[in-house]
Amino acid sequence: MASIRSRNGKLFIDFYYAGVRCREQTDLDDSVLNRRKLERLLNTITQDINLGIFVYRDVFPHSNKAAQFTEADEQALRKKQHNVHLVMDRQQKLRSTDFAAMAVDWYETNLCRWQPGYQYNIRLIINTYLLPVFGSQQLHEITRASILQFRADLAALKPEKSADFINHVMGTLRMILAEGAARYNLPQVFTNIKTLRVGQTEVNPFTLQQMHNLIEAVRADFKNYYIVRFLTGLRTGEVDGLQWKYVDFDRRQILVREALTDGKLGPLKTPSSRREVDMSTPVYEALFLQYEQTGKTCPFVFCTRANTPLDHRNVWDRIWAPLLKQLDIPYRRPYETRHTTATLWLGAGENPEWIARQLGHANTKMLFTVYSRYVPNLTRQDGASFEQLLKSHRDKKG
Structure with a gap:
């Protein structure tokens, strides 16, 4: 880092x-x-x-x-x-109506509204996808036909881009063009272009046995880290940005107050992300052991030997990906540790409203639309409770 x-x-x-x-x-x-x-x-x-x-x-x-x-x-x-307009003098750009100038100005004037992670994503979209195609064009030269062709080209990229990702890129383009049209009295060309249909979010949580194998096999200095990740549902930025001042051993709670994005502490993803996560016994014990390692030398719960926060890309490259390969587990994102937490809680029969609060969801909708299909596989019940209820009723009548 x-x-x-x-x-x-x-x-x-x-x-x-x-x-x-x-x-x-x-x-x-x-x-x-x-x-x-x-x-x-x-x-x-x-x-x-x-x-x-x-x-x-x-x-x-x-x-x-x-x-x-x-x-x-x-x-x-x-x-x-290739993206020369991004590094030109801003005032010189604004004397023209080229797309690159408008993109830069739109980005800079909206920075105050966005969190650091979102700023990075927008900058990545502009530099990687929009400027190579529209950067050399004047705003009035961009047509509805060229916008639709751009979307078709995005859909044809390899590796394949998701509909949700394409909608984000197109949404950024729409906002830039709308601002340019308003400033320079140009016609709105991004009209009646519908977003792509996004299917139900697919998650790929680990089984209880896979989780156990991962925790047992990981490097000793990362064992506590993955126990906390798997058993609290903290997002990557939340666990990497967790500080000791937010660990309440007396109440056995983790106070989620900040997140680490690109090495900087900042606000959480959503208002509901601010929450108190209850520590299970394994999490309490892992944090207690971790305190002996970093609690007196570093403000962050999980940190490097130089007492700096973890770099999630470095952890992915050196720890996560090799660990999955070592255990012959098909690759999946580190974020699946959060999905694993949700499915394990649901499978254990925890109250859905409590689970939603623990995960930082505003309501229980995501639990029932995304995670619920994994519950039967975890509980091995598949309607057995209902069958048992009917059997008990028949037995009483008999």
Whole structure:
């Protein structure tokens, strides 16, 4: 995970690029002000790396490492030049009515409304999908036919994109075009274009035995982490951003108050996400053991040896994916630990309203539309309770 550190009273940046660990020394003294300055730079570097437009030699022209990344820099430059309107002066863009200028301005003026994770997703959609197709066009050149063709091209991409994802991309395009039409008195071209039908959300939870095998086989320093993930239903950002000040051992509760997104603590996904999660005995014991490891040295419950929050991409690459492969379990997202929690609670007969509160759902609708089909497989009942009720009634009459 990228970080700012100090050596001999001077700050340096520590991050990974193209699979190589990079440490770049600065002449800045170790102070709060200078750390904030480098945090802004590091945030930009991290986002550009994720988007594939980071050019090492542009940021560190005098670095000895710059020559090591010549090929990676050339690839990033080509992508950056393809999206050149995103890095042009904003005022110069606004003198025209090209799509790229409108996209940038729309993005920047809406930042105050969005949480960090959503900001990243929108920026990714604009850079990866919208600008390569519409970036060089003027707003008035974009037609209904070209929009429909764009949607058809998205649907034909490999690997296949879900209808929900395509709707998100199209929704972003619609909002940008609507803002441009309103500003420049242009006709609305994104009209009567229906969203794609989204099927029922498919989840793929682990069985109780698979969960047990995963927890038993995982590295010792991640055993407590996965016990908490599997048995609380916390989202990735919630468990990675969990701090000791939000762990109440006396009441045996986890207070979900913040989430970690791209290395930054921020607000939760929804208002109902703010909740108190009850600790089962295994969770209580795991957190108690974890406190002995990190409770006195790090504000975060789960952290690196450098006392920094976990990077979910790093955990996925080094821990999660290899663990599934080792146990010969078909791959599924780490988010399935949350779905596993829900199905286990339902299978155990817990109150649906209590489960919804524990998961941070506003109501029980998702439980019955998404998870309920897994309950018979967990309880092995499949209507047996009803059969037993009828049998008892017959026995009494007899």
